Amino acid sequence: DVVMTQSPLSLPVTLGQPASISCRSSQSLVYSDGNTYLIWFQQRPGQSPRRLIYKVSNRDSGVPDRFSGSGSGTDFTLKISRVEAEDVGVYYCMQGTHWPLTFGGGTKVEIK
């Protein structure tokens, strides 16, 4: 199985400051169709997960533009340009290229 490794585990941030989460895969996530199926989810406390980013850098409808995704191959990053209070929660990366699909362990974003 493809192992997804996120860092850091916990990310205390100051409101209005940027934040960055890393996600590394144990194999390349480039699929045979040329796409890279790396997805980012946000799970706020007590809520279901919500997809933020798909195929590395495409923001879902309604996702604020302070969220951005980047990366290639095995190395990916989710950035929040200016953290707001509503961004508190756990962020997961997930690979959709290889079966079984696998998630990273999660990064907990909290306000300092």
Next chain:
Amino acid sequence: EVQLVESGGGLVKPGGSLRLSCAASGFTFSNAWMSWVRQAPGKGLEWVGRIKSKSDGGTTDYAAPVKGRFTISRDDSKNTLYLQMNSLKIEDTAVYYCTTGYGGKWGQGTLVTVSS
């Protein structure tokens, strides 16, 4: 608006069975690949399995921990996804979510507790 509503969770003894349902609305269910994802209490997300649309063959794939015990099916006439869980183990205790595709939209989840 896409809506996914799971039901059927509850308390079951080890070795028992349970069937979860996910009622879908707001999109063309018959065209959608659908998935089940679970989350054990206080833990991360784990993919359970997926079912393709009938036009794409309607086939299913499962994660290793549930393969041979869980079965995903769909009734496109009812816009409903199912997860039949047999031979349940304590480690299957989790909130079970249905999702469109590979996590595009999620339901609110239903809690399954396996305990004696």
